[in-house]
Amino acid sequence: MKILKDILYRVNIKAIAGNTGIAVGDLHFDSRKVQLNDVFIAIRGSLSDGHDFIKKAVDQGALAVICEEMPEHKVNGITYVEVEDSKRALAYMASNYYENPSEKLKLVGVTGTNGKTTIATLLFQLFTNAGYKVGLLSTVKVMVGDKEYSAIRTTPDSITINSYLNEMNDAGVEFCFMEVSSHGIDQHRTTALKFEGGIFTNLSHDHLDYHKDFAEYRDVKKRFFDELPASAFAIVNTDDKNGSVMIQNTKAKTFSYALKSYADYKAQILENQFTGLLLKINDHELWTKLIGHFNAYNILAIYATAEQLGLKSLEILQLISELNSVSGRFQYVVSEKEKITAIVDYAHTPDALKNVLETINSIRTKNEELITVVGCGGDRDRTKRPKMGHIASALSTKVIFTSDNPRTENPETIIEEIEKGVEPQNFKKTMSITNRKQAIKTACQLAENKDIILIAGKGHETYQEVKGERFDFDDLKIVNETLKQLGK
Ligand SMILES: CC(=O)N[C@H]1[C@@H](OP(=O)(O)OP(=O)(O)OC[C@H]2O[C@@H](n3ccc(=O)[nH]c3=O)[C@H](O)[C@@H]2O)O[C@H](CO)[C@@H](O)[C@@H]1O[C@H](C)C(=O)N[C@@H](C)C(=O)N[C@H](CCC(=O)O)C(=O)O
Numbered sequence: 001m002k003i004l005k006d007i008l009y010r011v012n013i014k015a016i017a018g019n020t021g022i023a024v025g026d027l028h029f030d031s032r033k034v035q036l037n038d039v040f041i042a043i044r045g046s047l048s049d050g051h052d053f054i055k056k057a058v059d060q061g062a063l064a065v066i067c068e069e070m071p072e073h074k075v076n077g078i079t080y081v082e083v084e085d086s087k088r089a090l091a092y093m094a095s096n097y098y099e100n101p102s103e104k105l106k107l108v109g110v111t112g113t114n115g116k117t118t119i120a121t122l123l124f125q126l127f128t129n130a131g132y133k134v135g136l137l138s139t140v141k142v143m144v145g146d147k148e149y150s151a152i153r154t155t156p157d158s159i160t161i162n163s164y165l166n167e168m169n170d171a172g173v174e175f176c177f178m179e180v181s182s183h184g185i186d187q188h189r190t191t192a193l194k195f196e197g198g199i200f201t202n203l204s205h206d207h208l209d210y211h212k213d214f215a216e217y218r219d220v221k222k223r224f225f226d227e228l229p230a231s232a233f234a235i236v237n238t239d240d241k242n243g244s245v246m247i248q249n250t251k252a253k254t255f256s257y258a259l260k261s262y263a264d265y266k267a268q269i270l271e272n273q274f275t276g277l278l279l280k281i282n283d284h285e286l287w288t289k290l291i292g293h294f295n296a297y298n299i300l301a302i303y304a305t306a307e308q309l310g311l312k313s314l315e316i317l318q319l320i321s322e323l324n325s326v327s328g329r330f331q332y333v334v335s336e337k338e339k340i341t342a343i344v345d346y347a348h349t350p351d352a353l354k355n356v357l358e359t360i361n362s363i364r365t366k367n368e369e370l371i372t373v374v375g376c377g378g379d380r381d382r383t384k385r386p387k388m389g390h391i392a393s394a395l396s397t398k399v400i401f402t403s404d405n406p407r408t409e410n411p412e413t414i415i416e417e418i419e420k421g422v423e424p425q426n427f428k429k430t431m432s433i434t435n436r437k438q439a440i441k442t443a444c445q446l447a448e449n450k451d452i453i454l455i456a457g458k459g460h461e462t463y464q465e466v467k468g469e470r471f472d473f474d475d476l477k478i479v480n481e482t483l484k485q486l487g488k
């Protein structure tokens with residue numbers, strides 16, 4: 001049991017009705033989860049307004065209610081606290097509730113359109129290999145040392161974040177790496193956390209279904225750096241024109257990384273092959289098993305972060321050379337007989353798809369075909385669909401448009417929107433097969449000796465979401481099995 005008054009520390013309170021010296025149970029922003037003596041925080045959402053569920057929460061046993069507007073009818077014996085902003089209040093309350101766990105370890109947040117999962121996961125791997133107990137909050141999974149949990153969000157809600165950080169404190173975790181999404185920043189899921197450092201990867205077209213326009217998306221990302229304390233470090237990619245914007249108003253110590261422009265951490269790609277990259281970072285040569293020029297950026301960000309967290313340069317280089325690729329990020333299998341390379345990648349934005357295709361094209365030889373299987377998710381940013389169609393058809397030798405997670409949308413309609421981006425001269429390269437399994441099978445049938453198949457968009461996911469239901473689906477498993485069945 002915690003005392004409500006203590007949990008409200010640092011919350012911007014407008015009015016109180018009732019006693020805050022009471023002992024309370026858990027915190028909830030969803031009335032359906034409230035139990036006896038819990039605190040209900042009413043949040044105005046995009047679909048509904050938590051204030052409409054205050055009565056329900058009280059009926060279920062809530063002892064205290066946090067809201068932006070006092071309800072007309074208050075129930076005797078219940079404490080009502082009116083706050084300036086419920087989402088901010090939730091963030092501070094969650095941190096107070098678990099006794100500010102982010103202050104008891106070194107927390108580093110990674111933000112940007114692409115590369116968050118890769119960088120956070122590789123930093124987790126690197127620090128674990130260096131002998132530390134490490135935590136990870138990512139789209140793919142949550143790790144508390146060697147204990148694994150499945151992840152639901154890229155950046156979970158504040159209660160979940162603080163609860164995991166608290167578990168990390170108990171387990172003796174020293175460093176935690178977390179992905180910070182623009183939704184997370186906008187909804188104050190990361191407010192009230194003490195960050196030791198922040199990393200910016202890049203910014204491109206994404207989530208414009210949620211953010212009003214690109215400028216708003218950029219400004220939300222920037223807020224993460226604006227809010228870093230002076231004791232923190234900010235590491236930004238200055239080859240991306242938004243890199244310097246991110247750190248314009250930050251109090252943190254700033255460091256830049258780049259391949260092209262002048263930077264504190266600079267790399268040169270000496271070799272780029274299907275087996276890895278040979279890099280030169282600030283006069284040190286380094287081999288990594290990670291593939292593709294975008295991974296040179298990720299490696300630079302990792303190198304800079306590890307150095308800012310106190311590791312020595314030579315140790316970092318050694319640890320980087322041992323890193324393995326991240327699940328669903330340029331993961332590949334090579335078929336036994338015909339040596340067909342099938343790559344599964346999470347690229348689900350125009351920029352990421354372009355990067356992956358350009359990477360493959362920079363490595364493959366002219367007589368090896370590149371067959372791409374790709375779709376776009378339903379109920380998400382529609383404007384990226386023709387862009388993905390344009391890029392896939394321009395940069396592959398053959399393309400099969402298919403379903404991603406159609407969610408509640410009609411998959412055929414999504415595919416039609418993707419097809420609109422195909423230039424007339426590329427039309428003959430494309431075909432559309434709505435069933436993703438069938439699309440992968442067709443790609444395997446079309447592929448011959450040493451050809452390359454790229455299956456883009458779903459990466460590590462082991463399901464396909466259709467009309468609110470999740471069915472088992474694993475791109476890597478399916479392509480591997482199909483190539484074997486076909487005796488390729
Ligand atoms: C668009 C979005 O981000 N929505 C998030 C938001 O929901 P919302 O504001 O729409 O909430 P709402 O459904 O309108 O409900 C308002 C409030 O009423 C409450 N409620 C509702 C019904 C009820 O009976 N009782 C009740 O108390 C809800 O719990 C909520 O607190 O706040 C909720 C509580 O924190 C989140 O669970 C929810 O995430 C939804 C599920 C979601 O899909 N989010 C995705 C888009 C997301 O956040 N993605 C990013 C990564 C994106 C990427 O990089 O790919 C992420 O960090 O995961």
Ligand SMILES: Nc1ncnc2c1ncn2[C@@H]1O[C@H](COP(=O)(O)OP(=O)(O)OP(=O)(O)O)[C@@H](O)[C@H]1O
Binds near residue numbers: 118119330
């Ligand atoms: N630094 C990078 N720049 C551009 N593309 C990248 C970079 N790192 C990885 N990618 C590509 O983008 C895809 C997504 O990578 P990753 O999952 O690491 O990004 P993310 O930011 O976590 O995205 P999401 O939140 O959507 O998972 C990868 O599959 C890869 O193709």
